[in-house]
Amino acid sequence: MELKTKIQAEDRKQEIFITREFDLPVELLFKAYTEAEFFEQWMGTKVTKFENRQHGSYRFETSNPQGDVVFSANGTIHDIVQNEKIIRTFQMENTPFPAQIEFLEFEKLTDTTSKITIQTIYKSADIRDQHLKMPFAQGINMAHNRLQELLGGR
Amino acid sequence: MNLRRDVFQAIADPTRRSILMLVATQSMTAGAIASNFDTARPTVSKHLQILTECELLRSEQNGREVIYHLNPNKMKEIADFIEPFRKMWDEKFNKLESVMKAFQNISNK
Numbered sequence: 001m002e003l004k005t006k007i008q009a010e011d012r013k014q015e016i017f018i019t020r021e022f023d024l025p026v027e028l029l030f031k032a033y034t035e036a037e038f039f040e041q042w043m044g045t046k047v048t049k050f051e052n053r054q055h056g057s058y059r060f061e062t063s064n065p066q067g068d069v070v071f072s073a074n075g076t077i078h079d080i081v082q083n084e085k086i087i088r089t090f091q092m093e094n095t096p097f098p099a100q101i102e103f104l105e106f107e108k109l110t111d112t113t114s115k116i117t118i119q120t121i122y123k124s125a126d127i128r129d130q131h132l133k134m135p136f137a138q139g140i141n142m143a144h145n146r147l148q149e150l151l152g153g154r
Numbered sequence: 155m156n157l158r159r160d161v162f163q164a165i166a167d168p169t170r171r172s173i174l175m176l177v178a179t180q181s182m183t184a185g186a187i188a189s190n191f192d193t194a195r196p197t198v199s200k201h202l203q204i205l206t207e208c209e210l211l212r213s214e215q216n217g218r219e220v221i222y223h224l225n226p227n228k229m230k231e232i233a234d235f236i237e238p239f240r241k242m243w244d245e246k247f248n249k250l251e252s253v254m255k256a257f258q259n260i261s262n263k
Contacts (some may be wrong), residue, residue: 005244007236011227020247028254042250096180129226133178135238140175 011131014134020119026114030083030106045071052080058088072122075099083108090120098123115128159192164208170201173225177211181223 001079008017022029032038036047039060049059059074072093079087093097103119122128164170173187188198202222205211209228214221229235 003240003244005247007239007240007243009236018243020243022247022251022254024251024254024258028258029250032250032254038250038253041253042246044249130180132236132239133224133226135242 009128014122014128016120016122016128018117018120020111021113023112024114025112026083026106029095029114029116033086033104033106034080049074052077052086053141054079058139075102095125100131164204164210167201169198170205173198173201173205173227174210177222177224181221182190183219183221185219187222205237 005020008019011138011142024089025030027065032042034052036050039045039050040047043060043062045060045062046140047058047060049057051057054077056077057074058077059072061069061072064070075089077086077088078101085106086102086104088102088104089099090102091097100123102120103121104111105117105119107115107117122131133136156229165174169191172191176182176187176190184199184202188195191198201209202213206213206222209225212223212225214223226235
């Protein structure tokens with residue numbers, strides 16, 4: 001099966017590209033990113049600020065089922081062109097990670113399909129790798145045995 | 155020497171896997187790593203040496219301390235460390251698609 005979401009991360013570079021094609025018109029894809037109601041649903045988070053305009057800022061926080069905030073992030077919109085692009089910063093709060101800059105490009109493929117390309121630029125190649133490793137680290141913490149299984153399979 | 159086999163031998167040990175998990179979260183000094191284990195410090199040092207020799211960890215001298223970093227390139231050979239990141243986004247994007255499709259269906263009615 002072809003992977004729908006692709007990550008391009010060249011060795012020792014401080015950027016990554018995430019691409020994904022959607023079975024959605026580009027207008028709806030853009031809406032998913034710019035209207036708090038939709039963004040909250042697909043990101044599973046709660047928006048506390050969402051000013052999608054030039055020099056506006058945004059912030060969201062994610063809570064666990066007990067109601068404690070476990071993740072929060074914010075950033076500033078540098079530029080936004082409807083159904084075309086968003087250039088913004090993104091920073092995770094309460095982590096050692098510095099801000100990263102993200103170039104989001106929304107592309108119409110057909111009337112009913114679209115594509116997003118997210119180029120993220122990090123402060124350094126090391127920080128990029130640390131960021132990419134986050135779900136990996138959580139993964140091995142949670143599923144220690146899965147790693148063993150994977151290794152056993154070689 | 156079959157380095158590849160050594161890597162898998164290195165990771166077969168539960169203490170060494172725990173060390174990798176620790177360092178995957180953040181780079182740490184030998185002392186900080188050892189403080190997480192009941193094992194004697196020389197034993198932990200031995201584990202660190204093995205992990206460094208097979209390049210799963212990179213060590214860096216910082217004054218009197220040695221800092222250990224996970225070597226992502228080596229880890230990639232074992233299990234592509236980007237895959238969980240990709241999967242996380244793939245799941246989010248699947249959700250985006252289904253949320254927006256539901257909205258599209260309501261608006262088209």
